[in-house]
Amino acid sequence: MLKHLEGKAADGTLSSEEAAQAASSLSESLSDLRSSGEISNDAYLQAGVIQGGLTTLSNLIQQGCDTSEVNLHVSNLIQKASNICEIHNDLRIHLIE
DSSP: OHHHHHHHHHTTOOOHHHHHHHHHHHHHHHHHHHHTTSSOHHHHHHHHHHHHHHHHHHHHHHTTOOHHHHHHHHHHHHHHHHHHHHHOGGGHHHHTO
């Protein structure tokens, strides 16, 4: 998911709505995964940082921030997600890919 957003941010086509939808979709996925026992509560809470970052990304785009700032935020989210996935590898497909 973040890799897809990274590509759109790099070419300047990422919209605020897409980032907000990604945050909403991630929230739903994480809730489902936690409810089904596929991820731990700890993994759920750590991945919530990425969800919050996506909401912030949506707001940055909506406010008309420079593409470089948007790209930096996406890059930081990917780094955070990578760090989370080192501990909770089962989240990789939901956060990064």
